Amino acid sequence: MSDARQYFQLPTPFAMKRGGSLHGAHVAYETWGTLSAERDNALLILTGLSPSAHAAANDIDPSPGWWEEMIGPGKAIDTSRWFVICVNSLGSDKGSTCPASIDPATGEPYRLTFPDLSLEDVAHASHAMVTSLGIDKLACLIGCSMGGMSALAYMLLHPGSVRTHISVDTAPQAQPFAIAIRSLQREAIRLDPHWNDGQYDNERYPDIGMSIARKLGVITYRSAMEWNGRFARIRLDPEQREDQPFGFEFQVESYLEGHAQRFVRTFDPNSYLYLSRASDWFDISEYGNGSVLEGLKRIHIEQALVIGVSTDILFPLEQQEQIAEGLEAAGANVQFVALDSPQGHDAFLVDIENYSRAIGGFLSRL
Structure with a gap:
């Protein structure tokens, strides 16, 4: 099996939000479909804590990806129409620079000398990779779980870089239960x-x-x-x-x-x-004078689909409602979908039928 991973070298030094910087760092990513001549059909997926960039099979690596049933020709995320990119979060050991990587300054693994990681750093690294492909504006940014938080940071920190957004089972900040x-x-x-x-x-x-x-x-x-x-x-x-x-x-x-x-x-x-601590640290209210709603109102996109599931105890439905309300208050046309899947937070990986209907329906109307 060949590796479909591609690597983007981050600018050096790559400054981190909470101090410190990385030298010679990179992020891993994979792609599906073809980028249009106008470069206007790109769709970026930001993942949860543990998945790699291998979201689906492709010509180079035919092994099934973590969202295999969602991505491909004729599927909800239709690769005959969209150029799909999935990036492995900075700090993850699935191909990107992380604490297990070699620190060029010492020749030893970073381990705990790796700078404090934030989801804003994940967002900045992902944005740098996207722009390196000549893409100024994503047609759609999809964020799942932790990746949904990274996606909010991406849109807030890089205004004008995203046209539409699909928020999947995520939150604008971690609640005490999730932190605990x-x-x-x-x-x-x-x-x-x-x-x-x-x-x-x-x-x-x-x-x-x-x-x-x-x-x-x-x-x-x-x-x-x-x-x-x-x-x-x-x-x-x-x-x-x-x-x-x-x-x-x-x-x-x-x-x-x-x-x-x-x-x-x-x-x-x-x-x-x-990565776990970065999820706890993320808080969109930092950008809204302590208000989640005001933080979300700084994100300006055209349309959004916000999906949550009633049985999710980690990212409860009211947090998805907050996101929908905030993006709508900022002027986006927002569709909110509350599913009753019994699978809880992981429903987006399991209840493919219902998630496909919502995501495929939204994308087909763009």
């Missing part, structure tokens, strides 16, 4: 003795901390309704149970363990810590 969960995830990693203040390696690796962090995440990405429907109180067969005190007894415990094991070694723990 992410704080616990970070604590699980930091308290793993193998984390060792960020100085781990493959032999001594914070597997347990990452596993607990992932389990906490998976619990909040879905809804209680879905957990009840899928697992009820079904117990594991005796031979599947752990032969130790307080070992796994219920199917839901085993499910979470499987999820965690598949994730643990696929994401750099320090990168996870940096």
Whole structure:
């Protein structure tokens, strides 16, 4: 399998919002479709915390992407019409410069010497990559989960660079519940003795901390309704149970363990810590004198689709309503879609039928 990743070298030094700068940094991205001669059909996708830029299969890398059913010829995000770009967030270890990258000044991995990361930095890096392709104005900017926050920063910090926006299961600022969960995830990693203040390696690796962090995440990405429907109180067969005190007894415990094991070694723990904290720090009200609405009113675009799901406990529906209200107050023509998918926050990855209808419908009218 070939790698479809392309790399954009960020300007050096690349100044970070909270101080410090990166030298020789880059972001990874992938593309689908063809950029029009007028360069007016570009659609950028900003991702959640853990996905790579590989949102869908393409000629170079045919493996399924994380939004495979959404992107492609004739799909909701129709690549026969749109030139689709998906960028891997600065700070993520899926190809972009991150805490696991080599610091050119020392020849060693940055680890915790990586500058404090904000979602504004993610937005600036993404914007620099887009403009390097000769695209002055995106036809549409799509942000999912954490990427939706990065998208708000992108539009606010680069006025006039986006025509329309699709906001998917996100928020204008983290609420205390989301901060509390992410704080616990970070604590699980930091308290793993193998984390060792960020100085781990493959032999001594914070597997347990990452596993607990992932389990906490998976619990909040879905809804209680879905957990009840899928697992009820079904117990594991005796031979599947752990032969130790307080070992796994219920199917839901085993499910979470499987999820965690598949994730643990696929994401750099320090990168996870940096991106998680960047999500907590983001607050659009910083740009509106302490008011979310006033911050959102500084974003000027033509049209927006704001999608949320009633079962999302991490980014509750009222936060999507806030975004819709703010963009509308700023003069955009806004369509707000509230879905009742049982899958909670992760619905945009699972309930493809309903999300496709909303996103495909919006894009077809542009």
